[in-house]
Amino acid sequence: xxxxxxxxxxxxxxxxxxxxxxxxxxxxxxxxxxxxxxxxxxxxxxxxxxxxxxxxxxxxxxxxxxxxxxxxxxxxxxxxxxxxxxxxxxxxxxxxxxxxxxxxxxxxxxxxxxxxxxxxxxxxxxxxxxxxxxxxxxxxxxxxxxxxxxxxxxxxxxxxxxxxxxxxxxxxxxxxxxxxxxxxxxxxxxxxxxxxxxxxxxxxxxxxxxxxxxxxxxxxxxxxxxxxxxxxxxxxxxxxxxxxxxxxxxxxxxxxxxxxxxxxxxxxxxxxxxxxxxxxx
Amino acid sequence: xxxxxxxxxxxxxxxxxxxxxxxxxxxxxxxxxxxxxxxxxxxxxxxxxxxxxxxxxxxxxxxxxxxxxxxxxxxxxxxxxxxxxxxxxxxxxxxxxxxxxxxxxxxxxxxxxxxxxxxxxxxxxxxxxxxxxxxxxxxxxxxxxxxxxxxxxxxxxxxxxxxxxxxxxxxxxxxxxxxxxxxxxxxxxxxxxxxxxxxxxxxxxxxxxxxxxxxxxxxxxxxxxxxxxxxxxxxxxxxxxxxxxxxxxxxxxxxxxxxxxxxxxxxxxxxxxxxxxxxxxxxxxxxxxxxxxxxxxxxxxxxxxxxx
Numbered sequence: 001x002x003x004x005x006x007x008x009x010x011x012x013x014x015x016x017x018x019x020x021x022x023x024x025x026x027x028x029x030x031x032x033x034x035x036x037x038x039x040x041x042x043x044x045x046x047x048x049x050x051x052x053x054x055x056x057x058x059x060x061x062x063x064x065x066x067x068x069x070x071x072x073x074x075x076x077x078x079x080x081x082x083x084x085x086x087x088x089x090x091x092x093x094x095x096x097x098x099x100x101x102x103x104x105x106x107x108x109x110x111x112x113x114x115x116x117x118x119x120x121x122x123x124x125x126x127x128x129x130x131x132x133x134x135x136x137x138x139x140x141x142x143x144x145x146x147x148x149x150x151x152x153x154x155x156x157x158x159x160x161x162x163x164x165x166x167x168x169x170x171x172x173x174x175x176x177x178x179x180x181x182x183x184x185x186x187x188x189x190x191x192x193x194x195x196x197x198x199x200x201x202x203x204x205x206x207x208x209x210x211x212x213x214x215x216x217x218x219x220x221x222x223x224x225x226x227x228x229x230x231x232x233x234x235x236x237x238x239x240x241x242x243x244x245x246x247x248x249x250x251x252x253x254x255x256x257x258x259x260x261x262x263x264x265x266x267x268x269x270x271x272x273x274x275x276x277x278x279x280x281x
Numbered sequence: 282x283x284x285x286x287x288x289x290x291x292x293x294x295x296x297x298x299x300x301x302x303x304x305x306x307x308x309x310x311x312x313x314x315x316x317x318x319x320x321x322x323x324x325x326x327x328x329x330x331x332x333x334x335x336x337x338x339x340x341x342x343x344x345x346x347x348x349x350x351x352x353x354x355x356x357x358x359x360x361x362x363x364x365x366x367x368x369x370x371x372x373x374x375x376x377x378x379x380x381x382x383x384x385x386x387x388x389x390x391x392x393x394x395x396x397x398x399x400x401x402x403x404x405x406x407x408x409x410x411x412x413x414x415x416x417x418x419x420x421x422x423x424x425x426x427x428x429x430x431x432x433x434x435x436x437x438x439x440x441x442x443x444x445x446x447x448x449x450x451x452x453x454x455x456x457x458x459x460x461x462x463x464x465x466x467x468x469x470x471x472x473x474x475x476x477x478x479x480x481x482x483x484x485x486x487x488x489x490x491x492x493x494x495x496x497x498x499x500x501x502x503x504x505x506x507x508x509x510x511x512x513x514x515x516x517x518x519x520x521x522x523x524x525x526x527x528x529x530x531x532x533x534x535x536x537x538x539x540x541x542x543x544x545x546x547x548x549x550x551x552x553x554x555x556x557x558x559x560x561x562x563x564x565x566x567x568x569x570x571x572x573x574x575x576x577x578x579x580x581x582x583x584x585x586x587x588x589x
Binding site: 001059121128130132133134136138139153209213216220221222223236239240243244245246250251254255258261262264265266270 | 295303304308310311312387414416418420421422425426429430432433437492522526529532534544548549560563573
């Protein structure tokens with residue numbers, strides 16, 4: 001049954017030209033980020049004082065920056081960092097939201113009320129401030145970045161999972177599990193979670209671009225990834241400073257990030273439409 | 282309803298209090314202090330400096346004194362901008378940020394709602410696809426990419442508009458930053474309006490209104506629009522939050538003298554009072570917006586009643 005659902009989803013996805021194009025673009029960007037730095041003769045940290053802020057051309061495909069570093073490699077290495085952050089912080093918020101939402105929805109009653117009230121309060125706070133403070137307080141290292149971004153992303157996920165859990169809580173297979181004497185924790189993780197997973201994964205694909213956007217925003221402000229490492233956000237921040245003299249320093253990472261975020265969003269939308277046609281038109 | 286409003290207003294105070302408390306202690310946990318860069322200062326003078334700002338007192342005492350001053354509307358002196366109080370700094374910069382944000386929010390609503398409605402009416406046509414593709418662009422591309430790209434095109438290449446800078450009462454300097462700030466909420470509003478309008482258009486009361494011969498424009502404006510706007514009203518508070526966040530970067534890229542820079546700079550410089558002032562300002566704005574949304578709900582949907 002699972003494979004039937006998967007093949008049906010795949011068929012609907014292929015029938016949606018926008019989503020399919022997005023998937024191809026996404027695959028191309030991923031492929032570039034994975035093998036690009038490997039086929040280029042340049043290293044991301046290598047300085048070349050004879051080639052400072054060089055135009056894009058045969059030697060340096062995307063040009064070089066103020067320190068003569070090759071922008072093709074730097075952009076792709078930056079994209080790797082952004083993608084890694086997106087995946088790791090995405091998984092953190094996904095797991096936390098999944099557990100939290102399933103527990104709240106399954107136990108219900110007072111517990112549910114308190115837990116969801118907390119989500120509501122947190123959702124109403126300007127969380128960006130706290131992310132900024134966390135990075136300032138605990139130093140600007142990447143672990144703090146992952147945790148603080150993940151801490152922001154799980155709220156929506158928890159809401160969606162709770163809603164799904166509520167709708168399956170009263171079904172017979174749960175009753176059967178209760179009747180056969182399974183404990184609450186076992187029911188939640190063996191019976192509830194696997195059954196809400198399908199839709200939740202779709203929303204997770206829409207969380208990843210949001211998280212990448214957030215990471216590049218923080219890096220742009222100088223609070224995220226630190227020199228000599230670079231993410232797309234830091235590269236864009238550098239590019240903005242040089243945009244009149246060396247526009248390619250802005251264009252290379254800016255266009256890459258734009259394409260990446262757009263294809264992820266379009267693909268996520270398409271996936272949601274394919275799996276859950278009534279949710280969104 | 283007035284009672285409900287007052288209750289909500291009263292409930293906002295503990296929320297604000299929690300935010301202030303969290304911020305106060307979080308920022309104090311950070312290593313370093315506001316006078317770190319003045320390293321040449323002898324220790325005696327440093328001690329005097331710290332005493333002058335009350336930093337030598339126990340932290341709970343400082344906290345109590347801060348709250349007491351705050352209750353009188355005093356945000357305290359800035360630690361970094363010598364001779365300025367936080368109130369003065371905010372009073373100088375906030376009008377710029379407020380102007381920018383208000384224009385952006387107004388534009389997002391004034392353009393997003395008609396675009397979304399239009400797309401819903403022309404569902405599955407080329408117009409619909411075009412509008413929603415544009416909306417995807419707006420949702421996906423962050424304002425710190427949009428603004429430099431616009432600057433590159435209209436400023437550096439075409440020389441139509443200034444890339445950055447600020448002159449009082451100059452609309453030309455506002456065009457690009459406002460555009461960058463408007464696009465994300467505009468795209469969201471258009472998408473939300475379209476989705477809910479599609480739902481409302483399929484409902485029985487719209488069918489009835491059309492069946493009894495009302496012109497389509499009347500059906501939309503008099504009957505369909507109000508219920509369709511409920512989710513848009515719900516998005517208002519996140520929209521304000523997104524515009525605030527956007528203005529942090531947009532102001533710095535465009536070189537506008539707003540308050541956006543104070544938050545990040547203040548946190549990095551350990552300018553405790555300035556950071557707290559900014560957090561209080563932004564949180565109060567957000568909470569106020571939440572209240573406004575509740576009132577809007579009641580106006581848009583007569584079924585909403587203020588109980589308890």
